[in-house]
Amino acid sequence: MTKLKWGMIGGGEGSQIGPAHRLGAIADGRFELVAAAFDHRPAKGKAFAESLGVDSSRAYCSWSEMLVGEKNRDDAVDLVTVATPNATHFEITKSFLEAGFNVLCEKPMTMTVEEGEEIYKIAKKSGRVFSVNYCYSAYPMVRQARAMVRSGDIGKLRLIITNFSHGHHADAEDAENPRVRWRYDPQMAGVSGQFADCGIHAMHLASFISDDTVESLSADFASTISTRILEDDAFVNFRLSKGVVGRLWTSSVAIGRQHGFDIQIFGETGGLRWASEQPNQLIYTPLSGRTQVIEKGEADLYDDAKRISRVAIAHPEGFPLAVANMYMDLADAISGYERDGLPTAEDGLRSMAAVYAAVASAKKNGLWVDARPPVFGGKG
Amino acid sequence: MTKLKWGMIGGGEGSQIGPAHRLGAIADGRFELVAAAFDHRPAKGKAFAESLGVDSSRAYCSWSEMLVGEKNRDDAVDLVTVATPNATHFEITKSFLEAGFNVLCEKPMTMTVEEGEEIYKIAKKSGRVFSVNYCYSAYPMVRQARAMVRSGDIGKLRLIITNFSHGHHADAEDAENPRVRWRYDPQMAGVSGQFADCGIHAMHLASFISDDTVESLSADFASTISTRILEDDAFVNFRLSKGVVGRLWTSSVAIGRQHGFDIQIFGETGGLRWASEQPNQLIYTPLSGRTQVIEKGEADLYDDAKRISRVAIAHPEGFPLAVANMYMDLADAISGYERDGLPTAEDGLRSMAAVYAAVASAKKNGLWVDARPPVFGGKG
Amino acid sequence: MTKLKWGMIGGGEGSQIGPAHRLGAIADGRFELVAAAFDHRPAKGKAFAESLGVDSSRAYCSWSEMLVGEKNRDDAVDLVTVATPNATHFEITKSFLEAGFNVLCEKPMTMTVEEGEEIYKIAKKSGRVFSVNYCYSAYPMVRQARAMVRSGDIGKLRLIITNFSHGHHADAEDAENPRVRWRYDPQMAGVSGQFADCGIHAMHLASFISDDTVESLSADFASTISTRILEDDAFVNFRLSKGVVGRLWTSSVAIGRQHGFDIQIFGETGGLRWASEQPNQLIYTPLSGRTQVIEKGEADLYDDAKRISRVAIAHPEGFPLAVANMYMDLADAISGYERDGLPTAEDGLRSMAAVYAAVASAKKNGLWVDARPPVFGGKG
């Protein structure tokens, strides 16, 4: 199998998410890094790219240079990953999509609903493969959960409870540290802090597993560290399109929770529970039976789960391989096998609409508001 | 030590809570059952009382007969436990308090805020020992949590998250079963279903551990089984008097959760987590340290926790002994040792006010409402 | 129901096991403490007995005084509990059994195999109710495990793995503390330290759940703290009479293990796992199915498990109520209902034979030895 050619924008040396992308892209031998614009400091980015084996001619000084350079090559990259600061996702993604590239964009896809709608339309029109890195949806046992819901194993859904709450920004004395501070500053983070940063992962997962979309929501935001303008703790009650009740807690001041991302799905005939810190088990309880442990790697998983596991039962597979599953699906999609598990531009857009809706609701004392983007019927 | 004389109203043969009270009252040898009005079916109640060794003359046919009978004895009961159907708690409790008895009332203390205020005033005026059976507050590790908060071990509080969510009423086909049905029928259960039944235990615990009271709240109620009038799933965001953020989920359709009662408390310098299904451990994380397991029975617990444990570290003590701890505190209080851990009439009243506030908020689409009873400044 | 009259020898003020017996005996209202010889210091023992409501005439100064006193009463005690220092169990138990009393003896039943055989024969001949306090066998979920094995739910047994390993004697600096020291001193503890103290609980449980007896064993003992004469860590491989393989680890220097008592049972068609620190769950895996959680209180438990639980599913019941279950079974047995769950004199004897066999094997470099008492075919 020939490797696909891969290029990366942002995520250079010292970046937190960069290594996970690089490992994810190459882990299964499907992609080869051939081009990069790693850094807004040109020399640094070029040097890092070359250290990773990128040819000097494709170690670009900026994303725009990379756009021009790659557009004119016969052997242009098959996929571009955008892992730059959030505020630049829109412009870069838009430019590459319009130039005919396949794109994987880090979340959030954009900073506004309007931008989101634009990306959504461009991606749709372009016919290119596009995805947003909601990589938790690419864990085998999350796919198993979705397959179980689809197969009716827990009956008609009633209720989804999800949390993404950690304690890594709980230190008031560290709050002014620039590494932390920007997340709660509207100048840099946009309209929302913790909900936009972590909460939307949880909201995406609720939609993903239920195969449904968020219609309306009511939010309660808190800045538990008083110097913060944006929220560091939030609760969102929501309703999916089919009336399913959703409840989502997200926090960055929950001392003792390390990652704290979990989800429970309750239907008429069963319940499911999954936690990102024990990702290889899915807990299942049928209505009139006992709680069972479904293990990654067991013989009777659904194909959607089986397909993306690499090693035997009880050999744990972790976060970097969930990212690798994203790239596996992207490689398949680029090669012509549609992979319905890949988060879409619609997902990116709906997330952004949910963020704005939550901010609006929180400001109006928890008033329920429409959470849909205008293009999907929302009132904005 | 002479045993205190104890009488019980309700909680007869076949009752779910009756055995826990009987075991709790006698476990430590502090009380002796000497009087009872166990059942609204006089013969049945009398026979059961006599089978438990109650003298025939004090095996009463009704609570009112017991009131008269005991009032006129020199050796009247030292404590009356009221474990009758909810709607009768008010009248019985009122009568016994006014007659000068010490009373332990099952939750809910009353069906309305007005009744709650009346009991509160009577109890206060009477000078008798009175408590409501919020027995989760009597687990050693819950007392340890409160002692840690009081001692500043986790700093100024910021956030409390609590859940009391089980799945035992999730079967739609069983929903019309009278054993289940009444809980969701306003004729029998009052204004609230799951929140009044289980949620207020969680809300009480939040207040108990934080030594604070609920000021305002916003609620989202759902009846996930469509034939139900009252809610079987609820979420309540609330604020304590000092601004602490609270979030509470309660459900009876969460298939796979057995008891599902847990609480997390986050302060400026630490976090705590306790779950009623592993009640002998308290999980503690200091701001800049590792997560630790605090065990019931370890040497350096606070006295409030030590005092109410009976066996060595890692020998589990369970729910019936939490009830026994209530009786231990009651025996002490009756004997003149004040026990500030005992839930009070104020707690019973505030719980009822919170129930009515949650119902009002849920009806008004989550509008934030005052959750305080009028006597404590609430606007009703 | 009239209460049975109960007397206690040893287990007085400050004793570790005394409170568990008192709570266990009275918790279900089946026994009433009417006689006691609590202490070898007569005045102290008498005062404590009277403080617990024992009539002065039955607050005895010694067990021999109690024997005489009770023998001559029409209303003599229905059950005597022997909770004195280990070396005295034999003489006291023998005396009371021969005088026609029902007896519950703390473990170990005796200090030698010969004494064990004597008690076994006396108990058998006497026709009285006799038991040894292997109270872990009285947890509901242990009874459920035995019932499952008996019902063939996990097929023919193959393998039992059990551990009883804690770390409470791991501190070398505390090793000379008399409270700890005696356990490793042959003058006081007999031929074995940790194995006789904790290991035999695990070995009894293996026999109990499998309904089988230990035939032979091979042991490895270690004194990890060099000043200790007796072992503080031991491993015993054994075989049950039907060829089932057993493996048992016991330690008192396993820092971080609090109680550390668990058991796994593997048969041809399933496996079970139970841990004393989460006693209300039994983990079950069928050969070709998923691991399931069996909960105390669920609807379809076997009767042996159901009968001895007091409160609803997921309301934990702990160690003191396991002891209470012993007393419940004793009360039934005294009242004429045979309870096959009660540990017998044969169990007490076989345990002692296993201790001596393990000591002999350890001394002979792990040689396999016969573990049966002579009366059951052992070669001694």
Added chain:
Amino acid sequence: MTKLKWGMIGGGEGSQIGPAHRLGAIADGRFELVAAAFDHRPAKGKAFAESLGVDSSRAYCSWSEMLVGEKNRDDAVDLVTVATPNATHFEITKSFLEAGFNVLCEKPMTMTVEEGEEIYKIAKKSGRVFSVNYCYSAYPMVRQARAMVRSGDIGKLRLIITNFSHGHHADAEDAENPRVRWRYDPQMAGVSGQFADCGIHAMHLASFISDDTVESLSADFASTISTRILEDDAFVNFRLSKGVVGRLWTSSVAIGRQHGFDIQIFGETGGLRWASEQPNQLIYTPLSGRTQVIEKGEADLYDDAKRISRVAIAHPEGFPLAVANMYMDLADAISGYERDGLPTAEDGLRSMAAVYAAVASAKKNGLWVDARPPVFGGKG
């Protein structure tokens, strides 16, 4: 950084361990697959190699062809991985080492102690980088455990308890399935079944974390499925050179245990616990303190642990990345940075000596035997 050139022998299509090696080798961009002899069926092996991008000229039909081919190239492979059936490890490894290649050999390194000594001597003399794939030692938290032991964090070691027990060969009806059968057939598996297959991983880990070697042992083997010649369940008591007590259980009939690999290390001042199914946490209890959770990714890990983690705290890293850590260390070692975490030929040899010692002891009813290979003082 230029990629190292990597060749693979065995582990072709359908192999269980092959994918883990391929992912492990390329995950960090340190190796590039350039040569392979994947299969004893030449055409199949060649085709698979080419499908992975190996040049046709280096897609070899056999390991001997590969040996000749690579020896004569200027750009010969920097590392050869041997993942063929166990009985061939010796010959292939020997040949490549003697030809001057760096080698990673799957476990077991050889089938006999004599072969093991030969590899040990050749590897030593060759000066090449050589390792055996005891990859569990390459988990970050295992390295943390070793670093803590080395730093004296738990004091002088006393005791190591380790288990590697699963239930995947428990089905008697499946025992004749060739996929399972060979493991218990001396013709194919050698002198030992489960102990040689899984037990030696546990024994290696005990040595690795303790920085010590096994001196002597006593074993108890069982074939719980009667048609099996070799053991499917084994227990080994052992002593390390400094007198530390070791205890090791391994089984393949422990229904319900999936992977079942864990280790506990107890010293004079603390205890550690690690389990391969939750590999990102290390549980630590200091002698006089509370049990703590050490998380992969926390700030104050030892460098040995930090160096081999890729993503942030609480983002799990699993088995394939432990294998990747082996390759990371190999790449470093080949590039001239010594990595003392890499299992050595001495480890491979000592493992084989322990297997033979255990077999001998089990045959002699558990007699304690010398477990050292002759070259390290053993009596054979």
